[in-house]
Amino acid sequence: MRVSQRTEYGIRAMIALARDFDDVVSIKELAEREAIPEPFLEQIMADLRRAGLLKSTRGPYGGYRLKSAPDEITVGRVMEILEGTLSPARCASGCARQRGCSTRSVLDRIERSITETLDDIYLKDLIGDTVDE
């Protein structure tokens, strides 16, 4: 049940952008600062942009910035995008046997508690911390 490296990188990048909310930061810069492989980060940022969390500017002096303020973006949303879902279940949410499936009822409870926890943590709450890796 570990979180993927991809997600971890994404969270770190988002926190870094939250700290630098007024600036546009390039992937190159961000990758260096956070010690993340540049082309890998590029993919991650593209996903976060497509999901509507970032806006990008192309060309020289271009880069990324948060689309909303750090106190409007939850870690839950970031993780949901990067992990695909926050549910630990192995079968789709519309599974026919869902009703009455013991394992599923347990996994659904886990999902609810994760969601509740993460929807309460905003990027803003994390920018005070000193290390991000």
Place this chain on the structure above:
Amino acid sequence: MRVSQRTEYGIRAMIALARDFDDVVSIKELAEREAIPEPFLEQIMADLRRAGLLKSTRGPYGGYRLKSAPDEITVGRVMEILEGTLSPARCASGCARQRGCSTRSVLDRIERSITETLDDIYLKDLIGDTVDE
């Protein structure tokens, strides 16, 4: 962040044994009933036994049974054994940068809420459900 097949099988097997608390059930029987590959289940059961959740009897008419009553075993304990840990963090709990690591603080919060949730669910609470796969 999905749970492994191994863990899912393990939970199902434990629930099945909870239903049949008075009997000794062989792996063969259990594997058939729950549609789990027999030699794979064998490994899983051995882990649960080594961790102290099951007791086994060898030889003909042998098999497994729960070591404690279904109202004394939590799903949290079962999952902890099968997953190794309930923490989604990628680095060990003694990581040097743990203090002040933003990502870690988020992952630790997730772990706490998962643990709280799962330590409240006993096998007993699940034996009423009709389907287990």
Place this chain on the structure above:
DNA sequence: CTTATCCTTACTATTTTAGTCAGGTTTAAA
């Protein structure tokens, strides 16, 4: 003694994750 069962270790195959690469598109600035 034979057979059913657990027990252990080692192996293989499959799937997922992590990361790379190549080449295209946009845009600021010289």
Place this chain on the structure above:
DNA sequence: TTTAAACCTGACTAAAATAGTAAGGATAAG
């Protein structure tokens, strides 16, 4: 208007984790 710095995309490869298999030994009932 050319150049270069950035984003953008999709396909590819490598590594790691997971799922599952195989082989053979140990124990105990009948």
